[in-house]
Amino acid sequence: MADTILFYFFGGLAVLSAILVVTRRNAVHSAVFLVTALLATAGLFLQLRAEFLFIVQVILYVGGIMVLFIFVIMLVNLDVAMRQAQFNRAWYVWGLLAVAMGAQVYVVFHYARMQTSASFFNQAVAPVEQLEPNTQLVGQALFSTYMLPFEIASILLLVAMIGAVVMAKKRV
């Protein structure tokens, strides 16, 4: 029962703050609600007993990326941005995309329900005691089975990082 309550708490929080992100006029308020949405998602990960995913979400998105977001937003002249009217006229493109994504979510739910006969509002969760600590599992998977993709991803990130430094550097 507690699991169900927690799931709907975090899920509701994530959806609500996601809606608020796009409806707030003030960019800093939007960013704060985005942080809340990310934290609620992290809570959902934790509820699925994926503690490594939970903490990576908190460290990377909440603690790293969003801080830089807010950092940049604070430096932008907000008053001007707030007074400007909505200038985006391609709303029907986004409308189509939203419908497509909604359909995708529906399909996923539909097949998930067909596969497990669990009821829609009462998902069973694996008990904590039977799970291995998944930090070790992730580490082993990354450094044995998925060694090559992992290294390729690392090198891509390194290239991006060096590229950013080179572009940002002043010619001395």
Place this chain on the structure above:
Amino acid sequence: MLDRLIEFFKPHVWPLVFAIVIVALVPLIAGYIVLLERKVMADMQARLGPMRVGPHGLLQPIADALKLLLKEDIIPDGADKWIFWLAPLLSVTAAMLAMSVIPFGPVFQIADLNVGILFLLGIGSMGIYGIVLGGWASNSHYSLLGALRSSAQLVSYETAAGMAIVSGLMFGGTLSTRALVQAQLDSHMWFFICAPIGFFLYLVASIAETNRAPFDLPEAESELVAGYMTEYSGFRWALYFLAEYTNMIVVASIATTLFLGGWLRPFPNAGWAGFFDYIPMLLMLLVAGYCVYRAPKQPVQIQKLVMYGVAGLCALLAIILALPVFGSAGSILAAMKPGVHGAFWFLAKVTLYLYVFLWLRFTVPRYRFDQLMSLGWHFLIPISIVNVLGVGIALYLHRSVEEGGKGWPLAASIILTILATLAVAAWLAKRNETKPALAEPEKF
């Protein structure tokens, strides 16, 4: 229904009690750290420090807290009220949340997460929001500049702190805070001895992360009034201070858990070091005796009473610490020993670490901002990465010994890699010295 509720809450009773104890005690402890700071500062500057409220200013923190609670709460015009209200709460919540995975003793811990150390890192980085949002919401240039400096500093030093923590973790092979202390017990040494460079890097990075002098640029009084909390007053200001001092306790606890053996006494496995068990009790008796000796010299009657009260408290603590030592083996008293003595040693190490913070604050002058960034990016981060590499090589050289083959003894491989890291550090320091300053100050 009630039965089910009781059943549900049963495993959560002790964590709840611990949480309430921590939330209740931390503000008090933070207040007394402020008093300690003022007393240490006064001592180093040949003054007396606070002396008026209570004997030797012992009740000063309580007076300060009362003053702050009764002050007028001002929200500036043009401030973003919601965020202005939210920011100090965020800071305090993040700092308090971090206390939840810290093992104060083998049992006195709210939650033992599998990802304990990572949790501490993640929650620590959430504390930035309080500072950034508070500085922005105040609608003041001093606050905004303080907030920008603070977030730049925290983001820069987080990498170094994380890498320093990794070098300690590699000896423990786990992320759970309790298992880390257990690993130090099993390997017969504190990781401070295995990874001294990691410990040193963490010390520097943790000072920078808690915005303490010499890295207290975010609230540099001579430039920014009070940095991000310029516009805050009264209770909200007190919350920011509470968050700052709680963060100090948290980083000291991380260093204690990871590098200084957590709740273990010095030489936990050695039989000859059994006399360490008597030290907590004797220390408390000594303090109590000193208080009784000084009490008649207090000028006011009530101060004498407070002095006797402190002496009584210390005597009580001495009894609590003595009972497990003298209790017969196997009795319930002896079973209390790891908990009671563990908490004592943990808090003693945390206090020592905090004392180093204060000591540095009154010894080293404040850095300039470009010096701070240069130290972080050009020295600490490269060294911390080299250090992780070095620890990895040391463990690799040693590993074949554990598997029964030929290899290096642990001490030799560690010393070798420490020397190599130090050589890289010396080269980096020399290179930074000869290079022209990162950013030439612009002419105004």
